[in-house]
Amino acid sequence: MSLPHWIIIPVHNRRVTTRACLQRLREQGIFGKAIVCLVDDACTDGTREMVKGEFPEVCIVDGDGNLFWGGGILEGMYHAHQQDAEVMVWLNDDCMPLPGAIDVVVARVLETRGICGGICHDPAHPEVLTYSGTRSGSDAMVCPGSGETEDVELINGNLVAVHRDVVGRIGFPPGRDLPHYGGDSVYSLRATRAGITCEVHGDARATNPPNPxxxxxxxxxxxxxxxxxxxxxxxxxxxxxxxxxxxxxxxxxxxxxxxxxxxxxxxxxxxxxxxxxxxxxxxxx
Structure with a gap:
């Protein structure tokens, strides 16, 4: 019987980074709780071979090299949705969730049947917030405390859980119109306009360096x-x-x-x- 939760990781030619991410998930026991789905956007650096050899439990979805982040998330979500996934988690391969972070966002959307993201800090400078979410009209990222959530309209897609009901109400993310930047924010904006809960949880933390x-x-x-x-x-x-x-x-x-x-x-x-x-x-x- 298929596990109800899927972790979707779009990748392209970052073998070392991807390996570290998958190893982190294995150490946290995620493979026993969810299906980890790697969207291989035509990697040429041996990423696919590494995954098949070292992480045979990972599901691989093939891309054509033109998916980028938005297209990769779209393909992964479509595949997971077809397999009756109840919760689909977006995860960047350079995002390292702290223990329990994925469990927190999954549990939250099982309750709200909406969208819930985490908080990312720079691993080199832990005091620096790199990704979370914002409210419309503000560039300041929210940073709720432990046990708290904050509503957002625009969410960063580094570590985000999406309930299946969201797809039923607003469809899949716009991976074609917004192939790389902006797709995460537009999807969360569509969700909030449809009355769907979209928030960031203070107990879902990860490290993710800022994009240079x-x-x-x-x-x-x-x-x-x-x-x-x-x-x-x-x-x-x-x-x-x-x-x-x-x-x-x-x-x-x-x-x-x-x-x-x-x-x-x-x-x-x-x-x-x-x-x-x-x-x-x-x-x-």
């Missing part, structure tokens, strides 16, 4: 590389993702907010050009 991608723009990326970002699916500057998120979050007001995208990109490009031309040129003496 957010810090590279305007600091180290050369201008010619920055020009590629609006057209690269995995980029936070991928313009279809930015537009789809604005449209979902703000409706007709997205047209008023759309210019901010170009202003942001222009500032980052100007910073990159400034760095490039301010470098002292070496000339023969």
């Amino acid at each position: 991608y957010f810090d590279r723009f305007g600091t180290s990326k050369p201008a010619w590389l920055l020009l590629q970002e609006p057209f690269r699916i995995g980029s936070i500057l991928y313009f279809p993702t930015y537009w789809n998120f604005l449209r979902e979050a703000f409706g007709w007001r997205a047209y008023l907010r759309w210019p901010a995208y170009f202003i942001r990109f222009a500032k980052q490009l100007a910073a990159a050009l400034g760095r490039q031309f301010s470098k002292p040129s070496s000339s023969p003496s």
Whole structure:
């Protein structure tokens, strides 16, 4: 008989990171409580072979190399839903849940039949909050205390449990329209607008380093590389993702907010050009 809870982990060419994540789940006894589903988005670094050899109990769903995070979560959830999963947990492979964290979010959504996420801290700087969730109109991430929950409209998808009833009410996450960034937030926003409980639990904690991608723009990326970002699916500057998120979050007001995208990109490009031309040129003496 199939276990009612599934852990969905999208992966692409991070074999060492993926191994550490799976080993953490094994040490916590998760394999005995849930089906761990790895969505292999056409890894070429031996991830699949490692998983089959070292973690044969893991279910592998194949991707074509174009799923990214959103598509990977979508495929994993669809597969789990078809297998009658009651709770589907999103887990990034660089997210290391502390003991009991997964149990907490699963138990909570069994109660609320909604969505519940955890709190992630930087492993190198435990006092730094890296991911949780936010309320509409605020950039400040919530950080509830032990035994507490806080409602959010936008949730970070690093460690999140979703009850099967959520899919029945609002469908699957928008992995096609939002293939990488923003899909988690849009899904939770759809849920809260439908009256579904979406919250972050203070007892579901994990370590997850901040994504360095957010810090590279305007600091180290050369201008010619920055020009590629609006057209690269995995980029936070991928313009279809930015537009789809604005449209979902703000409706007709997205047209008023759309210019901010170009202003942001222009500032980052100007910073990159400034760095490039301010470098002292070496000339023969």
